[in-house]
Amino acid sequence: MRRLEIRSKLWPFLALSAGAAALTAGAAQAAPLVKECGKNGQYVIGFSQANNAEPYRQHVNDELTAAAKKVPQFTLQIADGAGNVNTQTSQMDNFVTQKVDLILISPFEASPLTPAVARAMKAGIPVIELDRKTVGEPGKDYTAFIGGDNFKIAEEAGKYVAGKLLPDGGEVAVLEGLPSSTPAVERLNGFKAGVKDNPKIEVVAEQAADWLPDKAQTAFAAMLQAHPNIKAVYASNDMMAAGARLAAKGAGKVDQVKILGTDGLPGPAGGIRAVAEGEWAATFTYPTGGPEAIEMAKAILLDCAEQVPTVVTVPTTAITPDNAKQLMGN
């Protein structure tokens, strides 16, 4: 089973030099991934989104739409699965009926959407999975997976605290997401691994706040009571960072406590604004993979790529006071 793992900034160049790519994988299939391709065609890309109602997923839609608009040959269709596996399955089937040229999907749940992805692959339509995977092997059961790495993102946040924010050490707290969910565990462990760089930093409290701002506020207020010297708090998403900020404000400690978020969403309620206005110390983007997905679609549909990297991990961007204002302008 071949399995190419390449960081996102590198792979378009690799994919373009088709000869190099063929070398790495033994060129099992020397034919392009799709029958109809080339720069002169017009292509419809269907995106099956898990649930438009989540702010992060809306952000994915926006980035994907913006990236697709830059390619005159592409028309992007977004279907909202509305958090319902039956709806999302029927939308995937409709894309197959429409014979769209390429499908992107963020499956609401892995195993229920697996048969729908298999039907699309069987119909000869490449399927790129964004952020969440279905069951199976990338490169075989679906064309490729593009997404962020929760552990690495939180690790970056931990390193930022250890190196830049608190070089002299101090007490640090963590607000965890919904305990049973994989991203919550990965982000918690990633952050704790990151702060280990600085032995003078001590994680004195970690509490689950289920991704919710109100729970984060209650939890962090209690943490500040128990540990009045907390110098920084890492919130596993932006919503909880907003809650932590309210708790710090309530305790009169906004200057003492540095707040870090995760997701880095744009907009008035998002983390970029909060960092730009000095409310938080930093937030770390959970990349949407949108631009990377459109790049891969270009390689497959316009450049007739014979193969593409099957797993693309998109790195996080640290949003700090240095770049927040500039990012907000975008």
Place this chain on the structure above:
Amino acid sequence: MNDAATALKSAPARPAPRRLDFFAVAVRFQSVIGLILVAIGGVIFSPRRHGSILFLAPDNIANIVRAISETGIIAVGMTFVIITAGIDLSVGALLSLSSVLTATIMTTWGWGLVPTLLFVLICGAAFGATQGVISTKFRLEPFIVTLAGLQTARGLALVISGNQYINISYGDGPGLAPPIFSVLGDRLFNNTVPVATLVFVVVAIVATFVLNLTRFGRYVFAVGGNERAARLSGMPVTLVKISVYAITGLVSAIAGVVHAGQFNFGSANDGTGYELTAIAAVVIGGTSLFGGSGSMIGTVAGAVMLGALANVLQLNNINAALQLLATGAIIVLAAVLQSLVRRREGLGR
């Protein structure tokens, strides 16, 4: 308005009750007409590829009838309840509970296929019947009782599943479900007819038979039309009412089993809002929320129509918001038509 007044008022307004009223006929088959209109619209507005109409492609028809199979099965049961002037809000949650039960029993308890299915279906029917008993015994509005039932079923589903998705893997051995169960997600006859749809068809045929050709069916109409008169003429009104909730419970369990088989998992979060889709299909199908009248064919056509509408809008890449607006408008239209008929017949309200 009480029954006596209704009777007085309606008597002179209906000189010839058996006369052919085209308007009433049109309303009775409003959903069939609606379905035909949506189909014609679908053909006209359907995108085309190489000259063929995508909307009419066999694959696409299969997609439509697969997508509505679960809500369709529920809507068929809901028709009985609504004809008795009742309502059942617990169906979506009960579907979810049934899918969780099915997945848990097959993967954790290690039961075989037949005992699992029997147990889940009996549980569903018992759940529904319990709601019926509480509603009739304590003279509570079914709205309240089944609202409580909705919460209870979801709560039970969360407890049983431990707030986690229960994946179903197939094979022979402990922790694996019998492979034959996955047939619910397949398509038969050269990969054309979804099995989930076949279940829907069977349920609809049985229900049509029960509603139109059995004494029980006549009782259902009578109880919904005039409960007091039905009671005075010696019908087992309470039993009929309990039975219709047992029926919605049973069909929700069937839909839950189909859900588990189609998607290879049980989830406490699924089936949200299915009760509303099912009620919409029933109302569009011409069944009156005041009870006493309704048709099973109407319900089936209503369910298919909602699916066809969603399909043609997506094929044209029209967003989900418009789909909701269109569905809302169609429900209002269906209700207005029914109200007009009642007025013409002098039934008021």
